[in-house]
Structure formats: structure tokens, C-alpha cells
Amino acid sequence: MAERQFDVIINGGGMVGLAFVLALRGSGLRVALVESRLPTPWRAEQMQNRVSSLTLASQRLLERLGVWPGLASARISPFEAIHAWDAGGGVRFHARDLGEAWLGHIVENGLIQQILFEAVQANTETSVFAPASIEQVNRDDAGALTVRLEDGRRLGARLLVGADGARSLVRDWAGIGVRQRAYGQRGVVATVRAEHHHDLVARQRFLAGGPLALLPLADGRCSIVWSMPEDEAEATLDMDEPAFHAALSNASEGVLGEVLESESRAAFPLRAMHSERYVAPGFALVGDAAHVIHPLAGQGVNLGFLDAASLAEVLCQAVRRGRDPGALATLRRYERWRRGDNQLMQSAMDGFHWLFSNRDPVRGLARNLGFALTDRAGPVKRRIMEHAVGLRGDLPALARP
Numbered sequence: 001m002a003e004r005q006f007d008v009i010i011n012g013g014g015m016v017g018l019a020f021v022l023a024l025r026g027s028g029l030r031v032a033l034v035e036s037r038l039p040t041p042w043r044a045e046q047m048q049n050r051v052s053s054l055t056l057a058s059q060r061l062l063e064r065l066g067v068w069p070g071l072a073s074a075r076i077s078p079f080e081a082i083h084a085w086d087a088g089g090g091v092r093f094h095a096r097d098l099g100e101a102w103l104g105h106i107v108e109n110g111l112i113q114q115i116l117f118e119a120v121q122a123n124t125e126t127s128v129f130a131p132a133s134i135e136q137v138n139r140d141d142a143g144a145l146t147v148r149l150e151d152g153r154r155l156g157a158r159l160l161v162g163a164d165g166a167r168s169l170v171r172d173w174a175g176i177g178v179r180q181r182a183y184g185q186r187g188v189v190a191t192v193r194a195e196h197h198h199d200l201v202a203r204q205r206f207l208a209g210g211p212l213a214l215l216p217l218a219d220g221r222c223s224i225v226w227s228m229p230e231d232e233a234e235a236t237l238d239m240d241e242p243a244f245h246a247a248l249s250n251a252s253e254g255v256l257g258e259v260l261e262s263e264s265r266a267a268f269p270l271r272a273m274h275s276e277r278y279v280a281p282g283f284a285l286v287g288d289a290a291h292v293i294h295p296l297a298g299q300g301v302n303l304g305f306l307d308a309a310s311l312a313e314v315l316c317q318a319v320r321r322g323r324d325p326g327a328l329a330t331l332r333r334y335e336r337w338r339r340g341d342n343q344l345m346q347s348a349m350d351g352f353h354w355l356f357s358n359r360d361p362v363r364g365l366a367r368n369l370g371f372a373l374t375d376r377a378g379p380v381k382r383r384i385m386e387h388a389v390g391l392r393g394d395l396p397a398l399a400r401p
């Protein structure tokens with residue numbers, strides 16, 4: 001027998017889980033959040049090496065959740081142009097082509113998580129269990145879920161949402177399988193200062209080993225994500241600073257001059273994963289629990305935010321109609337809404353990865369042709385941009401222009 005009764009329990013208070021909790025505010029649903037770790041406090045004097053490139057859709061969503069001013073007053077880094085290139089050609093996008101001031105913002109993950117967490121804690125409608133973890137989940141024939149925490153407390157609910165990242169336990173409890181593959185790459189991240197200012201341009205150079213992204217920061221430095229084969233990543237982590245700076249200057253073709261300083265070098269494994277389903281009776285998955293994509297287009301958390309807002313919208317409609325939030329028919333609406341879009345993005349990333357990650361001359365020709373066509377064909381370029389920054393597509397109300 002549960003000691004406390006809720007309608008929805010969210011497992012995982014990362015960026016996506018926290019945004020989901022806030023999106024449910026005012027729904028009338030009784031909500032609980034379970035998170036195993038308290039967020040590490042964000043510090044203004046230390047730029048974190050894990051950052052996200054937030055789309056305009058994510059910005060709108062965070063504005064409507066009331067947390068954007070908190071981010072903006074702490075530290076956000078806008079960019080107004082994107083330049084992607086390889087040895088044979090390139091393409092440029094500018095915010096003014098879309099009539100926008102910016103194409104997006106670079107924000108530290110730890111800052112996003114902290115500001116969202118503060119907003120969740122300030123919201124008396126939500127019960128927060130952190131640090132805490134779920135040990136066992138049971139669902140009876142009538143659809144009532146009982147969740148047992150490690151400390152023995154029992155919580156009741158109709159729906160358990162997995163926002164617990166790539167290794168989601170909720171996914172296992174729901175019996176949902178995954179399709180996954182390792183790229184055999186790691187993403188080397190660091191914060192670097194180069195000779196020249198980035199001029200508010202987010203840059204990406206496609207190299208045979210993987211893409212190198214130079215994301216512009218407000219203080220003139222760049223946050224880099226350099227995808228490369230595992231063994232090269234190991235060697236890159238082991239390099240002394242002069243060797244690392246020289247390798248990075250070379251890999252970026254000196255587009256910002258020489259790299260002069262760097263800090264917080266680290267590497268993260270890269271893989272692709274997609275859950276076979278996003279929902280099961282009494283269960284739903286959002287964010288990296290449902291899909292992990294290559295960071296080359298910086299879309300992971302942006303897709304997760306759209307999942308969170310879409311699922312919240314579907315649940316709010318269900319509540320208004322007096323429906324069970326854990327019923328499969330309700331949850332399937334969310335799955336139909338989001339899975340196709342996320343699959344498309346994942347396939348596009350896989351396609352990019354295939355096209356760019358080698359020296360085959362035929363693929364080289366295809367790349368150059370693609371760059372040239374995209375750069376010259378105005379309407380095509382505009383559509384690609386509108387999708388990438390979140391001005392187009394079947395967006396949830398919280399993220400719509």
C-alpha cells in the first residue's frame with residue numbers, strides 16, 4: 001500500500017525531466033520527482049565543459065517555463081551565424097536570413113539544470129525526492145503503480161515517466177527494448193581561447209575522423225566538441241597543452257588563428273540509441289531515455305525539451321477530458337507525435353556521419369555537391385535552417401513561435 005499518492009512520478013531530474021515537471025504546472029496533476037543526485041552547484045568563475053547549443057524553440061520553451069531570465073542573467077552565449085565546412089566546400093547560415101537576431105545560444109548544462117531545479121523546488125505543487133532512487137516498481141491489473149524507494153518509502157501513481165537518461169531504468173521496468181550502435185568515437189570537449197574572436201559564429205569543420213565544433217562563448221572563448229575515433233581521443237587527452245593547441249589549430253584550419261589556451265579537457269563516448277517504443281501502459285520515456293543522437297548537430301537536449309513539452313501537453317488534454325494519464329491510448333498520442341521526428345533527426349545524423357567520416361572520393365563529391373546546392377538554393381537553405389533552429393515543424397504549444 002502506497003504511503004503517498006501521486007498521478008505522475010518522474011524518474012530523473014536532468015534538464016529534460018526538470019523541464020517536464022515545470023511544463024505540468026497548473027495541470028492539476030499530483031507530481032513527484034525522484035532524482036538520484038543533487039545538481040552540482042554552478043559557479044560563475046568556472047566555465048563548464050558540458051554545454052548545449054539551444055535552439056530558438058528551446059529558448060521559447062524555457063521563457064514560457066519562466067527560467068530564461070535566470071539563465072540570461074547568469075551566463076548565456078548567443079550566436080548569429082553557423083559556418084560548416086570540409087576540405088571541399090562549405091555552407092553558411094545567418095540569423096538575418098530568417099529575420100531573427102540570433103540562431104541560438106550556448107548554455108552550460110549545469111546552469112540549465114540548476115535554474116530548472118530551483119524553479120521545481122520553488123513550485124509547491126511538486127514533491128521532490130532527491131537524492132533518492134527507485135528500487136522496485138509494480139503495476140496492478142487496474143493500472144495502479146506502486147514505486148518503492150531505496151529507503152523503503154512507497155509512492156503510488158498512474159504514470160511513471162523515465163527522464164533518467166541513456167541508461168534508463170524506467171525503460172527496463174516498462175519492458176521497452178532499444179536499437180543502438182556505438183560510433184566507435186568519443187567527443188573531446190574543452191574550453192579554448194584562440195588568437196581571434198569568434199564573431200558570434202558557431203563553426204563546424206568536418207574531418208575524416210569526425211566533426212570539430214567550435215561553439216562561441218560570451219567571453220570570446222569557444223567550447224569545443226571534437227568527435228574522433230576512440231584511440232585518437234585517448235591520445236588527444238594525453239597530449240600536453242602545446243601539442244593539443246597545435247592539433248586543434250590544425251584541425252580548425254586556423255579559422256580563429258592559433259589556439260592559445262585551453263582548460264577542462266575531457267572525453268565522452270558517442271553512440272546512437274533509439275527506444276523501440278516511447279510508451280507502455282503506465283510508462284513513458286522522454287529525452288535521452290528515449291533517444292541518444294550524435295552531438296554533431298547539437299540537437300539532443302533540444303529534442304528532449306520538445307518531448308517534455310509534447311508529453312505535458314498530451315497529459316494536460318487528457319486530464320481536462322477526465323482520462324487516465326497512464327492509459328496507453330493517451331500515451332500513444334505522445335509517441336506518434338514525437339517518435340517520427342526524432343527518428344528523422346537520428347537518421348539525418350547517421351547520414352551525415354556516414355557521408356563525412358571517411359576519405360572516399362565518391363562521398364567527397366556528394367558532400368561538395370550538397371554544400372554547393374544548399375548554399376546556393378535559397379529556399380532549401382531557409383527550410384533546413386528553420387527546422388534546425390526550431391521555427392518549423394509540429395511543435396508543442398510551449399515551443400511555438
Ligand SMILES: Cc1cc2nc3c(=O)[nH]c(=O)nc-3n(C[C@H](O)[C@H](O)[C@H](O)COP(=O)(O)OP(=O)(O)OC[C@H]3O[C@@H](n4cnc5c(N)ncnc54)[C@H](O)[C@@H]3O)c2cc1C
Binds near residue numbers: 014017051163269
Ligand atoms: C559531447 C556531447 C555534446 C553534446 N552537445 C549537445 C548540444 O550542443 N546540444 C544538445 O541539444 N545536446 C547536446 N548533447 C546531448 C545532451 O547532452 C543530452 O541529450 C542531454 O543531456 C539529455 O538530457 P536528459 O535530461 O534527457 O538526460 P541526462 O542529462 O542523462 O539526465 C538524466 C538524469 O537522470 C538522473 N538519473 C539517472 N538514473 C537515475 C535513477 N536510476 N534514479 C534517479 N535518477 C536517475 C541523472 O542523475 C540525471 O540527472 C551532447 C552530448 C554529448 C555527449
